[in-house]
Amino acid sequence: MNKYSYQDYLDFNLKISDLNGISSLLQWDQEVGLPKESMDGRARQIAGISGIIHELYTSQYYRDLLNYLENNVDLDKTQKLNIKLSKKDLQRKICLSKEFVEELSSAISNSYSAWEEARSKKDFKLFSPFLKNLIKLKKQEAELIDKSKEVYDVFLDEYDAGLKSKEIKIIFEKLKPQLISLLNQIEKKEKIDISITNKIYPNNKQWDFGIEILKEIGFNFNAGKQDISTHPFTINIGEKDIRVTTRIVENNLNEMIWSCLHEGGHALYEQGLQSQTFGIPESEASSLSVHESQSRLWENHIGRGLSFWKLKYKKLQNLFPENLKDIELNEFYKIINAVSKELIRTNADELTYHFHIIIRFEIEQLLFSNDFNIDDLPEVWDELYFKYLGIKPENDEKGILQDVHWAHGSFGYFPTYTLGSLYAAQFYEHAKRNIENLEQKISDGDFSELSKWLKVNIYEKGRLQTSEEICVSSTGESLNSQYFIDYAKQKYTEIYAL
Numbered sequence: 001m002n003k004y005s006y007q008d009y010l011d012f013n014l015k016i017s018d019l020n021g022i023s024s025l026l027q028w029d030q031e032v033g034l035p036k037e038s039m040d041g042r043a044r045q046i047a048g049i050s051g052i053i054h055e056l057y058t059s060q061y062y063r064d065l066l067n068y069l070e071n072n073v074d075l076d077k078t079q080k081l082n083i084k085l086s087k088k089d090l091q092r093k094i095c096l097s098k099e100f101v102e103e104l105s106s107a108i109s110n111s112y113s114a115w116e117e118a119r120s121k122k123d124f125k126l127f128s129p130f131l132k133n134l135i136k137l138k139k140q141e142a143e144l145i146d147k148s149k150e151v152y153d154v155f156l157d158e159y160d161a162g163l164k165s166k167e168i169k170i171i172f173e174k175l176k177p178q179l180i181s182l183l184n185q186i187e188k189k190e191k192i193d194i195s196i197t198n199k200i201y202p203n204n205k206q207w208d209f210g211i212e213i214l215k216e217i218g219f220n221f222n223a224g225k226q227d228i229s230t231h232p233f234t235i236n237i238g239e240k241d242i243r244v245t246t247r248i249v250e251n252n253l254n255e256m257i258w259s260c261l262h263e264g265g266h267a268l269y270e271q272g273l274q275s276q277t278f279g280i281p282e283s284e285a286s287s288l289s290v291h292e293s294q295s296r297l298w299e300n301h302i303g304r305g306l307s308f309w310k311l312k313y314k315k316l317q318n319l320f321p322e323n324l325k326d327i328e329l330n331e332f333y334k335i336i337n338a339v340s341k342e343l344i345r346t347n348a349d350e351l352t353y354h355f356h357i358i359i360r361f362e363i364e365q366l367l368f369s370n371d372f373n374i375d376d377l378p379e380v381w382d383e384l385y386f387k388y389l390g391i392k393p394e395n396d397e398k399g400i401l402q403d404v405h406w407a408h409g410s411f412g413y414f415p416t417y418t419l420g421s422l423y424a425a426q427f428y429e430h431a432k433r434n435i436e437n438l439e440q441k442i443s444d445g446d447f448s449e450l451s452k453w454l455k456v457n458i459y460e461k462g463r464l465q466t467s468e469e470i471c472v473s474s475t476g477e478s479l480n481s482q483y484f485i486d487y488a489k490q491k492y493t494e495i496y497a498l
């Protein structure tokens with residue numbers, strides 16, 4: 001008679017997942033509808049439940065259970081892999097002392113508040129000492145987790161298992177000159193006038209159109225819903241409950257459309273993952289890079305493609321005839337793909353976007369080197385923006401303080417955005433090779449074969465395959481940025497008549 005069974009492992013993880021779901025629900029509610037005065041109480045509730053989860057998760061019972069199953073029970077290949085990944089997750093938690101976790105989490109809270117203040121005063125100096133402290137603690141954290149690895153690679157491993165900074169460097173070095181050359185060619189051409197997207201588009205009609213888009217691409221409203229929040233996001237609340245949010249700005253059509261498609265892509269992945277056993281690694285995302293590949297595939301390859309708008313443009317024109325009745329489909333297609341050098345990452349087009357990421361990555365390499373003075377950051381920031389995009393922010397708010405990631409202690413997160421785009425291009429090209437007339441099918445509103453391709457090649461792999469393994473098994477090769485370059489060249493040569 002075995003002391004523990006695999007079923008015990010499933011039961012335990014289901015319980016943990018349910019508690020995590022409760023915590024996610026509290027956070028979701030905080031973002032979409034919490035009354036102002038309830039903030040403190042809510043923060044206490046979230047901290048309270050996090051403590052309960054942590055205690056249970058790191059309990060002796062679970063450690064014994066995993067060790068026992070690993071060494072004494074006959075498991076199949078999939079079960080073994082689930083246990084191995086769960087052990088890795090647990091190890092990452094138990095190698096940090098309670099005191100260290102508390103110190104780090106309070107440093108993060110303080111640095112978040114400092115970042116908010118610095119941002120509103122457009123002054124990096126107010127954030128700088130907090131960032132210094134955070135980096136010191138993150139270095140310690142990386143050492144506690146895995147002394148044998150480079151500090152930055154320990155962070156990368158959390159977001160994309162096995163990823164190394166030297167691999168990213170090689171990928172980015174190949175991408176840079178090709179993107180720069182494409183941008184230079186575009187710059188010589190006439191600018192596309194996008195002012196039509198800043199006319200008035202009533203909120204309620206935008207909302208209806210967003211829901212229609214989500215339904216069209218296959219979001220299951222019986223196992224999820226959409227709401228409004230300041231920053232759009234996707235969150236997994238529990239089994240068969242995936243929430244997305246969008247942002248609607250009355251004089252900007254772009255916000256709602258791209259956030260619905262982007263978050264919709266994340267949500268389709270999350271909903272697709274749930275065909276596996278809920279609560280264990282096989283029903284979790286492979287990595288942040290693969291997660292981002294799914295949002296960008298739907299946002300860019302489909303949502304910014306001509307085929308999709310052959311399907312939806314008439315409807316959009318009918319909803320907003322006062323703005324769009326004289327704009328032809330082809331013109332609209334150019335407008336939604338216009339390239340311009342912007343200071344803000346989240347407003348960037350498909351091409352310049354990657355320089356925002358490359359710059360963050362290059363700076364993150366400096367932050368974790370030993371001889372860099374953090375006070376010099378704004379200067380370095382300006383230099384790099386000028387070098388790659390020929391622009392300079394007029395203040396820190398539009399520069400180094402624009403994103404929250406570092407204030408949250410998330411280093412190594414930014415590269416997954418660009419890697420996601422590169423994966424998306426490679427996946428989409430292979431989906432097209434495998435599905436006859438995919439573009440025509442999209443124009444006909446038939447997404448069934450694409451959904452099936454994504455399910456078989458990506459969703460069903462869960463976390464049992466790394467990004468690299470998923471890429472090789474679904475496309476026959478490792479990540480290759482040439483797919484993105486070819487896609488971009490073809491698309492923008494046509495749009496800008498290069």
Ligand SMILES: [Zn+2]
Pocket residue numbers: 262266292295
């Ligand atoms: Zn995303």
